[in-house]
Amino acid sequence: MLEDWFPADPLLWQVGKYIARASRKGNLVEDLKKAAWYLNRRIEKEKQDV
Numbered sequence: 001m002l003e004d005w006f007p008a009d010p011l012l013w014q015v016g017k018y019i020a021r022a023s024r025k026g027n028l029v030e031d032l033k034k035a036a037w038y039l040n041r042r043i044e045k046e047k048q049d050v
Helices: 010-025 028-049
Strands: none
Touching (some): 010 028
């Protein structure tokens, strides 16, 4: 379960969600773009926290 993988990180939870469903929903590119968007937000947050 995604909650187990990222219990305290909602941005990474979203990345995992979009990657997990990308091949099942029918629009692979859209879901991968959404995953990338959340991942980029998480990267920027990490840069700010350092």
